Structure formats: C-alpha cells, structure tokens
Amino acid sequence: MxxxxxxxxxxxxxxxxxxxxxxxxxxxxxxxxxxxxxxxxxxxxxxxxxxxxxxxxxxxxxxxxxxxxxxxxxxxxxxxxxxxxxxxxxxxxxxxxxxxxxGCFAMTETGHGSDVQHLRTTATYDADTHEFVIHTREPGARKDYIGGAARDARMAAVFAQLVTGGPNEVSQTHGVHCFLVPIRSEAGDALPGVTITDCGVKAGLNGVDNGRLVFDSVRVPREALLNRYADVSPEGVYSSDITNETRRFFTMLGTLVRGRISVAGGAASATQKALTLAVRYGETRRQFSDPATGEEVVVLDYLVHQRKLLPALATTYALQFAQNDLVSQMHDLQKPGAEPDEERQRDLETRAAGIKAIGTWHATRTIQTCREACGGAGYLAENLLPALKADTDVFTTFEGDNTVLLQLVAKTLLSDYGRRVAKLDLAGKVRFGADLVAGTVLERTGARSVLRRGDLRDPAHLRRLLVDREEHLIASGALRMRKALAPGADQFAVFNGAQDHLLAAARAHVDRIVFDAFAAVADRHPLLGRVLALHGLSVIEGDRAWFVEHGYLTAARTKAVTTAVNALCGELRPHARELVDAFGIPQNWLDCPLLDGERTRPTEADEQHADTLTAVG
Known part of the structure; x- marks a missing residue:
C-alpha cells in the first residue's frame, strides 16, 4: 500500500x-x-x-x-x-x-438502532412481477449512519421486514431479512426511488462517508433476498428450515458476529498505539528535579504517572489475549467445511458481545488517559492522540451499543444458570439451597473474607476472587429475576429494577474470561506473570467496594491490594518500553513530534525487546 x-x-x-x-x-x-x-x-x-x-x-x-x-x-x-x-x-x-x-450495510434506522428486530423498512413481495418492493414507510424507518452510503457504495445490504400476501390475501410479516438493493448507477447517481443524503462531518472517522438512505417503493427481483435461511417462492410462499421467527432472526444475526469481533480488535489496536505514544513520551519528558541529584525526573518515574498508564497497559495485554481466543474460536466455526455447532456459536456470540463492550470502553478511557499523560503535546493533532480519541469514541455504540450488548450477555448467563439449576436432582437442589443460606451467613458474619485469604499475586487466588464475584452476581441476579415469573408480575418493572445488577453480572463474567485468556499464556515470558497480576489486581481494586460489601475482602485487605498495585507498577516501570514495543507497531505509523525527544536505545535493550516480541507475538 x-x-x-x-x-x-x-x-x-x-x-x-x-x-x-x-x-x-x-x-x-x-x-x-x-x-x-x-x-x-x-x-x-x-x-x-x-x-x-x-x-x-x-x-x-x-x-x-x-x-x-x-x-x-x-x-x-x-x-x-x-x-x-x-x-x-x-x-x-x-x-x-x-x-x-x-457496498454498504443498511441496518440501523433513525428510529431503531439496537432494536434490530423491530426495524420499520419493509420488503413486500409482489407475486405478479416476482419482485420485492423496498419501502421506507415512515421517517423513523430511514436508514441512518450507513458507512459508504454518502459517496462510494453502489449496492446496499438492506435489512427489512419481509412481507408476503397480495391484495386478496392476508398479509404476513416474517421478520427481518436481508436484501441486495442497488442504490447508485456506475456514474455515481442515486437510482430512481432511492434518496441519499450525507450525514456530514462527525466527531471522528471523517474519511468514512456515512449517509442516509430512503427507499420509495424500490423494486428488486425476488433473487435479491439473501436466502440462506429463508426463501420466497415465485408464487409468494415463504419457507424456512427455522420455524421459530425469533430463533431465525438471531441465527441470521449470529452469522455476522465477525463485525463485532473486528470492532473489538480495532479498538485494541488503537489503545495499543495510544499507550505506545504515551509510554515512550513519558520516558523522555522531564518535570521537576530530584532533590538528591538535582536532575529533572522523567515523568514515567513518578508513581502517579505509572498508575495512569501501567494498569491500563496490563489490561490491554489481557484483552488482546482474549481477542486472540475469540478470533481462534470464530475461525474454527466459520472456516470452509466447518460443521455447524449451535452451542459453540452461541458461546462465541456471547463472548464477542462482552469483549466488544469491555474492550471499547477500555479504549475510550485509556486513550483519554494517554492524552492527559502527554499534557498539552497530547492535544496537538500532529501528535496523533486527538485522532485516536475522536475516531474510537463511536466504537462504544456501533456494532452494538455496549450497554445493550452487556444486557444480552446477562440474559444468556441467566438462561444458562436456570438450565443448570433445573437439571439438579432433589439432593442437588437441597445442596444448592443450603449453599445460598451458607453464603448469606458468611457475608453477614465476615467469615467469608477469612476463607478467601491468599497471596494477592497468585493467579489462582486472583481468579478465585473473580469467579466468586461472577457466581455471586449471577446467582443473586437470578433470584431477583424470579419475581418476574410470579402470576400478575410486572415483568418490565422487575427487569428494569435489576438492570444495574445484571450489567454488573455481565461485566464480572467478561472480566473472568479475559483473565483466564491471559492466565493461559502468562508463562510464555517471565514478565507476563507480573503483567497478569497487575491486570487482575487492578480489576479487583476497581471494584473493591463490592468485595468489601459482600464480605470477600476486608477493608484492610483492600489496602493491601492497592499496595500491591503500586509495587507492581514500580517493578514494571523498567519494562514499560519493552512491553509497548512488543505490540509491533511500525515506526512510521508512530512518527510524530511527540517522540522527537527520544534517546537512542542501546543494542542490549533492543535484543531484550526482540525476546519479548517473540514471546508475545
């Protein structure tokens, strides 16, 4: 290129x-x-x-x-x-x-973003002409924020409600399906019945031509329906091997999970770039003198600066290893000739939703922190961080709003939990009830924190705390949601009242699988074990109030967590450049005035970095 x-x-x-x-x-x-x-x-x-x-x-x-x-x-x-x-x-x-x-991907509508199942664009089959009529039936059904639509796309993959039934028949709506709809001529003009407008300048990503599409009874041939999971005969008879409409809808969307995984990966790369810029700048930028030597101190030697960057760096490593696992799982399921595996596909979709949400939120926080860590220099466009900040901001809401994605994760977790409990025999259900009572007693007496003592750097101990939080939140969330099953219950009110709890459960689940992904490879390089410990302790420190409130840690123990995080930041400080170099970002993609003050690196250090690149890559 x-x-x-x-x-x-x-x-x-x-x-x-x-x-x-x-x-x-x-x-x-x-x-x-x-x-x-x-x-x-x-x-x-x-x-x-x-x-x-x-x-x-x-x-x-x-x-x-x-x-x-x-x-x-x-x-x-x-x-x-x-x-x-x-x-x-x-x-x-x-x-x-x-x-x-x-082409472009015309799913999102002005009135419906995350609620894809209730899109308003219609595709009505005309049996007389063997065509589908694509129509924007109200202003809220306008396709909005469609990347590629404003300038370059010639065809759109349009998601619309499929409707069959002629003038003398009862119309039937079969749910959302996808259609290939030409939108421009080769000369670049909008085709008859297609209105294209430009979304204009955005907060970022202005190299992408986002546009809006309105269809006024646009006719496409019957064959325009992407018909892997459903079809309409020339006579207008609808058929699908998946008879349940909701299951069919989620099966169709599940095949597009690659986009969600790719967004998580793109956010990870942007985060890695921001950290590389901030860490390298922090090793050269000097502020204030050391009274003992009289020399100005590089800012990365200050604990508060290490605290800004190094825990975020550790979590970025953890998320990348989780991303690697996700890509590997997707590859196994989608490679040519792979046998369908509904259970593994559902697990992939759940993991992809969770990691996309946690990863893009992490990107937003970390890139902002990196900008601040570079002071005024980080605010200059020539130093790349402002573009990273602006361009990734939308990642938290496209390919699925993060809050909605975590709700989907929580729903899956509760369904799986319910199935596990339902499969228990009588003795198992008795033990299950006893465990719930025992847990309440341990929480109220503070005895649980004694049982959960261990070496705060030990991966097994860190994992146990993360598992405890995940299991506790899922089990207590399931108990809260049982109220919705009672006769006459206001199901929306029950769900709405427990949303914060369910989001916390989903986040705890994702935190645990991300930790597991990192722990599985942490023995590749001696340095990675300490990076793993810093990541795990940072997660626990960030939610230390929960661990104290529920009796898993004492207040004194949470102080020890903070002390351990500080100590690990100090231990990893000499390796900070090594860790960001291991991302392998080409130097010409990093060149900017921010890094002009870098010292020439000694050959021995370059050799150490090569060792780390080999271990991480």
Missing amino acids: GELALTPDPDASTEEYRAEIAEAVRALARSRRPHQGFDPAYGGEGDVGGVVAAFQMLGHGDLSLLVKAGVQWGLFGGALQALGTARHHDRYLRDMMDGTLL
Whole structure:
C-alpha cells in the first residue's frame, strides 16, 4: 500500500480525506489481503481468523481506513457470504472482494438502532412481477449512519421486514431479512426511488462517508433476498428450515458476529498505539528535579504517572489475549467445511458481545488517559492522540451499543444458570439451597473474607476472587429475576429494577474470561506473570467496594491490594518500553513530534525487546 493513509491528515478537507480513504481501499483490494477470509471457490483463501487479525492491524494506522474496509469486506461482504447462496456468490462475490463492487450495510434506522428486530423498512413481495418492493414507510424507518452510503457504495445490504400476501390475501410479516438493493448507477447517481443524503462531518472517522438512505417503493427481483435461511417462492410462499421467527432472526444475526469481533480488535489496536505514544513520551519528558541529584525526573518515574498508564497497559495485554481466543474460536466455526455447532456459536456470540463492550470502553478511557499523560503535546493533532480519541469514541455504540450488548450477555448467563439449576436432582437442589443460606451467613458474619485469604499475586487466588464475584452476581441476579415469573408480575418493572445488577453480572463474567485468556499464556515470558497480576489486581481494586460489601475482602485487605498495585507498577516501570514495543507497531505509523525527544536505545535493550516480541507475538 505504500504510504497511503497511514495516519490521517488533520488539514485535509472532508472530501479530500474521503477520496484518500477510497483510494486506500482500492489499494487494499489490489493487495488481495481482503480475499483471505472468503470462500476459496471464488478466489479467497478461507482464512477467516487470518483476515480478522489482519484487519485489526489497520487500527495501528488510520481508523477511517479500518472502518471503511470493515464496511466493505466485513459487513457488506460478510452479509453476502454468510446470508447469501450460490446465486449471490456467483454473481457478486468476486467483484465485492476485488473492490469493483462497493457496498454498504443498511441496518440501523433513525428510529431503531439496537432494536434490530423491530426495524420499520419493509420488503413486500409482489407475486405478479416476482419482485420485492423496498419501502421506507415512515421517517423513523430511514436508514441512518450507513458507512459508504454518502459517496462510494453502489449496492446496499438492506435489512427489512419481509412481507408476503397480495391484495386478496392476508398479509404476513416474517421478520427481518436481508436484501441486495442497488442504490447508485456506475456514474455515481442515486437510482430512481432511492434518496441519499450525507450525514456530514462527525466527531471522528471523517474519511468514512456515512449517509442516509430512503427507499420509495424500490423494486428488486425476488433473487435479491439473501436466502440462506429463508426463501420466497415465485408464487409468494415463504419457507424456512427455522420455524421459530425469533430463533431465525438471531441465527441470521449470529452469522455476522465477525463485525463485532473486528470492532473489538480495532479498538485494541488503537489503545495499543495510544499507550505506545504515551509510554515512550513519558520516558523522555522531564518535570521537576530530584532533590538528591538535582536532575529533572522523567515523568514515567513518578508513581502517579505509572498508575495512569501501567494498569491500563496490563489490561490491554489481557484483552488482546482474549481477542486472540475469540478470533481462534470464530475461525474454527466459520472456516470452509466447518460443521455447524449451535452451542459453540452461541458461546462465541456471547463472548464477542462482552469483549466488544469491555474492550471499547477500555479504549475510550485509556486513550483519554494517554492524552492527559502527554499534557498539552497530547492535544496537538500532529501528535496523533486527538485522532485516536475522536475516531474510537463511536466504537462504544456501533456494532452494538455496549450497554445493550452487556444486557444480552446477562440474559444468556441467566438462561444458562436456570438450565443448570433445573437439571439438579432433589439432593442437588437441597445442596444448592443450603449453599445460598451458607453464603448469606458468611457475608453477614465476615467469615467469608477469612476463607478467601491468599497471596494477592497468585493467579489462582486472583481468579478465585473473580469467579466468586461472577457466581455471586449471577446467582443473586437470578433470584431477583424470579419475581418476574410470579402470576400478575410486572415483568418490565422487575427487569428494569435489576438492570444495574445484571450489567454488573455481565461485566464480572467478561472480566473472568479475559483473565483466564491471559492466565493461559502468562508463562510464555517471565514478565507476563507480573503483567497478569497487575491486570487482575487492578480489576479487583476497581471494584473493591463490592468485595468489601459482600464480605470477600476486608477493608484492610483492600489496602493491601492497592499496595500491591503500586509495587507492581514500580517493578514494571523498567519494562514499560519493552512491553509497548512488543505490540509491533511500525515506526512510521508512530512518527510524530511527540517522540522527537527520544534517546537512542542501546543494542542490549533492543535484543531484550526482540525476546519479548517473540514471546508475545
């Protein structure tokens, strides 16, 4: 790709920036990297995990390119491959991979974002002409924030309510399905019945041409329906192997989980870049003198500065290892020839939702912290951090609003918990009830904190605390939700009153699986064990009030947690540069005035960094 779109130019106009990103997309297509994740029968390589890992690396450069590429090959291409059949693949898949057919993903509506199941756009089948009529039936049904729609896309994957039944028949709505709808001519003009408007300048990602789409009775052939899971006959008869509408809807959306995983990966890369800039700057920026030596101290030698950056660095490592596991699991399930596994697919979707939520929130917090850690220099556009901050802000709400995603995680956890309890025999249910009573006694007496004592750096002890929190929150959440099953109960009020509890349970679950992913590889390098301990202790410190309130830690013990975090920050300070270098970000993607003051590194240190790169990579 040469020097295209490595970092955004803050002085470029919106049109210049969009043109540059469009050219970068074409260059990316010529590299054939995007082909990696598609069916070998059409010129791809079938390496689903590889293409998602490669996509994440774009996050070290220009995030507008990452998003634009994600729309083309992840969302539009993903819908085409996963929801379509041979008739769609034969006609469109090669052109989509090559970038000669640019598309967009038209799901979100002005009135419905997260609630996809109740979208208002309709696709009504006309049996006389064998066509679907795509229609925006009210202002709230306008497709909104659609990446690629404002400038470059020629076709849209449109999600709409499928309706069958002619003038003399009772209309039937079969739920949300996906349709391929041309929106522009080759000359770039909107096609008849399609109204395209530009969302305009955003807080970030202005290289992405987000637009709005309105359809006025646009007709597409019957074959435009992506019909892997459902079809309509020429006579207008609807059929699907999945008879339950809700299950069918979630099955269709589940095939698009790659987009959610990719967003988490892109957020991780942006976070790594911000930390690399802040840590390297912190090793050269000096403030105030050491009375003992009279020399000014580099800011990363101050504990308060270490506290800003090093726990966030540890958690970034943990999230990356969890992301690696997620990509590997997705690859196994989606590679060509893989046997369908509904249980593993459901687990993948739950993990993807949780890690996307926690990872993108972490990115938002950490990039802001890195900006502050670089002072005024971090506020200058030329030093890259402002663009990272602006471009990743929307990651918390696209590909699923984070709060809604954690609610989905909580729902799955409660369902699984209910099934486990239901399977218990009489003796098991007696033991289960006794455990609940015993837990209440331990909490009220403070005895639980005695039983949970251990070495705060021991991964097994840290994991036990995280597991305890997860299990406690899920079990107590399930008890609260039982009220909704009572005759005459106001189910919405019960759920609404427990939302904060359910979100806490979901977050505890994700914290535990992220810790487990890191712990599974922490013995690769001696340094990683201490990074793992800092991550685990930071999570516990961040929720220490809960651990005290529920009797898992005493107030004195939480002070020991803080002391241990401080000590680990000091121990990891000499390795901070080594740890950020291990992210492997190309130097030309980091070059900025912020790093002009760096000292030349000695050869011995470079060798140590190479060892760490080998261990982490």
